[in-house]
Amino acid sequence: HHTLAIHWARLVEMVQAAETMIALCTDPEITGDDLRNIPTATPDEGVGIIEAPRGTLIHHYQTDEKGIIKKANLIVATVNNGAAVNMSINKAARALIQPDKEITEGLLNRIEMAWRPYDLCLACASHNLPGHPAMPMYVYNKNKQIVKSWE
Structure with missing residues (x-):
């Protein structure tokens, strides 16, 4: 795709x-005017699901008798998109990294483009200070040996 x-x-x-x-x-x-039901008791639990630009967001909250949140479970797009992100990075790396070609910062930026569309938080998190990778990166040869790394 x-x-x-x-x-x-x-x-x-x-x-x-x-x-x-x-x-x-x-x-x-x-x-x-008659579409709203005003609650008469303090809700103790609520679940919300919404489709957002990054993907589906699921929020589940539990509260105490004062309505103070005591437990929250958030399932965000990053969780749902994880497998697709990994496949896109793998596909980009396999297409762009060649055994006889130098791995430059520009080449790594093109591979980073594979995950930016999935999750806006990852897009921001993947930016970094010049000369420092946002995360450790390793290039392996066909024998699964590291041939280049950035840390």
Whole structure:
């Protein structure tokens, strides 16, 4: 698949979402005065699931009798996208790293592009100070020996 096309897909989704919001704002079925149920007791547990630009976000909270959060479990896009991110990095590295070709910072930046579309937090976290990798990186040969590393 074309990982970088995710940005174009998000743009199409944003246009569709804006059009849907306009339609919903004028729908009399969901814009009346009698649609809200105000809770009479303090909720003790809640789960929310939403589709966000990075992927599906799942939030699960438990509270005490005062409504103070005592437990939170967040399943974020990074968890859901992990396998796809690894496959994209593997594919990019195999395509770009050649045995007779020098591994430059520019080449590593192109490989980093493979994970940036998946998760905005990883995109920011993967940036670093010049001359220092954001994380240790290792290049292995076919015998699984390290031939180059950055730490």
